[in-house]
């Protein structure tokens with residue numbers, strides 16, 4: 001279980017050409033059982049880098065390796081590889097479908113994997129119970145809609161969802177933004193538990209203090225990015 005970026009470069013389409021590359025020749029490696037914390041000032045490209053690492057967006061050049069298997073820009077990524085990468089986003093409100101109850105949200109990757117045409121959380125009752133416990137989500141909330149729970153409760157559900165397919169690589173983009181210290185520590189603890197179970201975990205956050213409590217390695221993006229503006 002590992003994530004590696006080798007010489008990854010990227011510029012957003014439509015970005016001012018005078019600004020040069022956003023990311024240039026970035027190398028990063030996260031091994032099995034490791035939590036790597038990524039920090040950098042706002043706008044430095046953390047979210048962009050995480051999307052490239054999660055194979056959501058192809059890099060302009062360089063290679064992303066998942067479990068040692070390399071994907072250069074434009075390479076076809078098999079579904080099984082996509083499903084081996086879990087992602088947690090900064091805003092659970094933006095990431096969660098407001099029409100789905102929490103149980104359906106958590107089970108959505110399982111339904112997608114199975115090709116189910118509609119949510120069927122009861123079909124996954126056993127796994128749902130495991131995920132609820134793993135993410136320390138109050139099971140009494142599973143029948144509520146996103147607007148009926150707090151941001152912290154919703155983020156726990158989104159963490160449970162990211163874990164649904166037991167990912168080898170877990171990528172988290174400011175997963176505790178706007179959450180209180182207690183919820184932040186709890187969610188980071190859940191992510192660290194995933195690493196303890198063998199996953200390679202990469203977490204970007206502005207909260208260096210909280211992140212450094214669970215990270216094995218802290219990486220400053222500006223130190224690994226060779227872009228002239230970094």
Ligand SMILES: Nc1ncnc2c1ncn2[C@@H]1O[C@H](COP(=O)(O)OP(=O)(O)OP(=O)(O)O)[C@@H](O)[C@H]1O
Pocket residue numbers: 012013014015022040041042043044045046047048049
């Ligand atoms: N789709 C896009 N098209 C053009 N430019 C973009 C796009 N997405 C982001 N950018 C720009 O790329 C730069 C890096 O953005 P990114 O969101 O990766 O930074 P970040 O380090 O995650 O910032 P923050 O800490 O504020 O979340 C910013 O200047 C941003 O405006």
